[in-house]
Amino acid sequence: MTVLESRQGLEIHHVGKVFSQPGRPDFRALDDVSIRIRPNEFFTLLGPSGCGKTTLLRMIAGFEHPSEGEIRLDGADISVKAPYERPVNTVFQSYALFPHLTVEDNISFGLEMLRRPKASIDETVTRMLALVRMTEMRNRKIQQISGGQQQRVALARALAPHPKLLLLDEPLSALDLKLRKEMQIELKRLQHETGITFIFVTHDQEEALTMSDRIAVMSAGRVQQIGSPRDIYDRPANRFAASFIGETNFVTVKLLTVSATSGELELPGGTVIHAGVPDGVKFSPGKATIVVRPEHAELVGAGAGNLAGTVTNIVYFGTDTHYHLRLKDESSFIVRRQNRHGLSFGPAIGDEVGVLIGEGVAQLVED
Amino acid sequence: MAKDRSTDMRYQPGFGPLAMICLAVLYAPILVLVAFAFNANASVAQWTGFSTKWFATALFNESFHAAALNTMLISVSATIIATMAATAAALGTTRVKAWRGQTAAFMTINLPLMVPEIITAVSALSFFALLGQVFNINLGIGNLILAHSVFCIPFAYMPIRARLEDMDFTLDQAAADLYATPWMTFRRVTLPLLMPGIASGIALAFIVSFDDFTITQLVAGPGQTTLPIYIWTQVRRPITPELNAMCTILLSISILFISLSVLIGQKRR
Known part of the structure; x- marks a missing residue:
């Protein structure tokens, strides 16, 4: 320039x-x-x-x-x-x-x-x-x-x-x-x-x-x-930006190692995944927060995925359905699933389910 | 919408007769006065027949002419001065950021409305006496114009201020945003929108000055007779319907101006 x-x-x-x-x-x-x-x-x-x-x-x-x-x-x-x-x-x-x-x-x-x-x-x-x-x-x-x-x-x-x-x-x-x-x-x-x-x-x-x-x-x-x-x-920079724009899930995690672009962290269930780091924000290992958009998480059978929870509510929106979950650490989590034709897996309220957070989906945010 | 008759004042018992009594007390004497202006003989108490001759007598009376001229000179001058001062005062008390003395300033401008007129009159008299004796200044009929201008200001101020408070200040900002200097904003936006308020102010100020008796009576020098003063001097002689005719002319002018003030005030609301 x-x-x-x-x-x-x-x-x-x-x-x-x-x-x-x-x-x-x-x-x-x-x-x-x-x-x-x-x-x-x-x-x-x-x-x-x-x-x-x-x-x-x-x-x-x-x-x-x-x-x-x-x-x-x-x-x-x-x-x-x-x-x-x-x-x-x-x-x-x-x-x-x-x-x-x-x-x-x-x-x-x-x-x-x-x-x-x-x-x-x-x-x-x-x-x-x-x-x-x-x-x-x-x-x-x-x-x-x-x-x-x-x-x-x-x-x-x-x-x-x-x-x-x-x-x-x-x-x-x-x-x-x-x-x-x-x-x-x-x-x-x-x-x-x-x-x-x-x-x-x-x-x-x-x-x-x-x-x-x-x-x-x-x-x-x-x-x-x-x-x-x-x-x-x-890639919201902090908790405010993440919550003000769109719906989002906050998950408290343990940050193991972190670079300028990516962090390795342990989820509440013990599985280790990677999360993106927003531009110009510094993190240090220890307690941290990640955001996962409801449509970026995937609902899987109990025992599968990298988070476990119980279905507490199901809200039908026509184009998609919101599954409200309670995770093992009592925090809540929402998964949004598009209502495509021929979906075989449909949990009911009270069912134990797993959540899959794919690679590159989670983002670290400042509190 | 269904009207609830139990709370509507018009349906309370005795409302009709009471309203009629009030109207009668207020307007019957004036109606009698106006009626006898058209009396054919020289009595103001005994009706003999219809005639407009007393209006002719009044209009050809040279003292009445002189008084009318004085009144017009004083009222028109005082109205112009008072309306300009009131417009400036209204702008200064509404188009500013909130400040500590704002309520005090508002009260000060309106206080002359509460002060008994005789006190204003005596203080004006002593003021002009002081001016004449100590500084040897006598403005002639200017004394009266000055006194009238001062007590007309709060009357002109009220409708102008009310209009300004109704106006959206964002319009001034929009003008400034569109490259209008403060003067151009005033000329092209504030003033045209304020005109109904100013017109009401003019009408009110004129009528107050036109009707004034107490202050004029004390401040007026020799030869500075106004219409109300002239009529008052006529009352002490044997009264003829000529006086009624003069009063009716004055009344008509007052009604005309009050109506104008109300009409202009309602327009563009």
Whole structure:
């Protein structure tokens, strides 16, 4: 990577934020957050409410200023710039469309503020309306269009000035399920067609997995893990990342030997298997935790496999069935089995069964 | 939806008659006043026939004209000054981060509404006396404009503040996000959305200034007679329906402005 390339995109450099209010204890919303977002990336900040993801987004937009650290855009520090001085536009959770203006005037607002020539504004507005498929609504008032249409106008308004970054603050949360699915596809298409970097904030792990190029999982004001959806799902760095995204089993094990990429460990039943090590995390031999996704474990007959347990519950989901087990050490474990045709082995509640954790399935995680 | 009659006030025994009595007490005297403005003879107590001649007399009365001009000058000036100050105050008390003195500031702005008007009047009188004697400053009718502006501020402030509190602050942020400087945000987003509140404020401030008697009576210098003061001076002479006609004209203007204020307030909700 050349020096020039490395300066491109958004760099969040050891950023912290403390909110202080008179008569209340200080609240630390963000703690030493460092993220680098590449140009033309669909990047998601994922975490539960109160994890600091919206605060981080508001700092990138300029509505809040970092207490510590720097935010750099293409190499230039923008931490203290006002919102109107940043080539960054936002799609607000509530859309925040101007109710006294028409669809057209909402979309042209940013361009007018940038003093673009009239002809160029008209051309851009026409193009934006086509891009979000709202051409017929050009002269409507905001109150005269539906929620889904308002969403599209909010997108067009934020995209019209062709910002370097488009920030999206849970923009799909107000839509019903069907419209939300449509907009997820629509957003990916818009990002692809415009070539703008999208920074998307959500608490919905499925939304994050399906849409993002990369995800930053956040909790309690800190970044827990950054990686591609597949990285984060298959190789979670710690207990939070593993449990927040998808369903997972935690098994307490004895770590025998460990390298930078793999660890040898002893399962509760005494069998020895190998587990992957997430990037950049150090482990030492002794008590450790591994994660095994329910669909990665296999249900086998009693005495076979490398874990033993009793079936406590069976939940049928149509496409697959979840078997809830109690292991010998009283911990619980879930195996998810696809309901393929002609499955011969079907244990009942109370049956003794074995679980097979195949090679390369288990992952060590930080507690 | 089924209405529960047991808790609906309108179905309580005696509600109807009580409501009628209240309305009568409130409006009967005003109706009588307005009715006798149309009396054909010179009595305000004995009805003889319908006529609009007293309105003509009132409208061609030159003292009435002079008083009306003074009133318009004072009310319009005071309304403009008070509304601008109230808009600034409303922005300053809502579009800021929470701070310690916020409630105190709100109370201070609204306190003049609670202070007995005679006290405001006497303090205004002594203030202008001080200004005249110690600093030798006399603003003429400006004294009245200043006094009116001050007591109109809280009236203009209330609807403007209410409107601002209803408005979504995210809209201002959206404007800033779309490259609008604070001034452009105010001009293109905040102000247009605030207009119904400001219009209500203007109407309220105007009517309060237009109707004022106590403060004007104490502060007004020679020749600075306003309509309420002029009418009051007429009361001490033998009363004719001309006075009723003047009152009816004043009343009509008041009703017009209050209606405008209510109508504008309801629009765009």
